[in-house]
Amino acid sequence: MYKRDLKKEIERARETVREADALLITAGAGMGVDSGLPDFRGTEGFWRAYPIAKRLGLRFEELANPRWFEENPKLAWAFYGHRLNLYRNTEPHEGFYLLKKAGEQKKGKYFVFTSNVDGQFQKAGFEEKRVVEIHGSIHYLQCMLPCIDDIWSSDEVKIEIDMEKFEAKEPLPKCRYCGRIARPNILMFGDFNFIPYRTDLALRRLYEWLDFIDDMGYKLAIIEIGAGKAVPTVRYFSEDTARKYNGTLIRINPRDFDVPTEKDISLNLKGLEGIKAILDVK
Secondary structure, three states, X not given: OOOOOHHXXXXXXXXXXXXXXXXXXXXXXXXXXXXXXXXXXXXXXXXXXOHHXXXXXXXXXXXXXXXXXXXXXXXXXXXXXXXXXXXXXOOOOHHHHHHHHHHHOOOOOEEEEEOOOOXXXXXXXXXXXXXEEOOEXXXXXXXOOOOOOOOEEOOOOOOOEEOOOOEEOXXXXXXXXXXXXXXXXXXXXXXXXXXXXXXXXXXXXXXXXXXXXXXXXXXXXEEEEOOOOOOOXXXXXXXXXXXXXXXXXXXXXXXXXXXXXXXXXXXXXXXXHHHHHHOOOO
């Protein structure tokens, strides 16, 4: 862990973003905290958001498991239906719009890589084709089996929940092909039935963009927001991409702000606070 002076790191970050020809925005659950979304940090954090889970003795990784769609679909859809309703009713915070504007002004444009399944980047106006949701999206459904390799929009789905029992009310979402229970197209824990083609297609577009940036000799800045160590997908991707494409990583995180090399920039700040700092917005 390199000890850094925060003021100097902010200045380094501002200069890096100013000089960059392209922005890669990578984001974990901490990105949504300033919008009022829970980050499920640790078991206690998850239980604060879902007291019923504490009563049932279920941790996040136990509840976010596809087996419930078979064993107790009302419980499964209470959890995911509540999250779907929450994300639909949540407005992205100012940081999303600031990053979008900054990325659009670069000659190499921007790309987003996120482990979040909430669709907040698209809601803030980011181009769908420039967003990789590596763990899928709650705004798409698939068959629980699946009976067919297809996904479809959840826009028409309305979930009512009995919060006392923590059960979703009938009718539950059904597969449009076989009539069995449908589930979100989200990569869950212990999940062997996730249909990955939407994610895979987005990843292919991202790597084509990165190769283009590299071929053009463009300077790449990687702005990572709120990506923790519990599920380190985003952190690993940020670090790996910085190394492979000679980019500079700017890590914004109030807790897990350590960085692997001297070149990387470490900002011990919350998401929106860090975004405003590096983009010099008051």
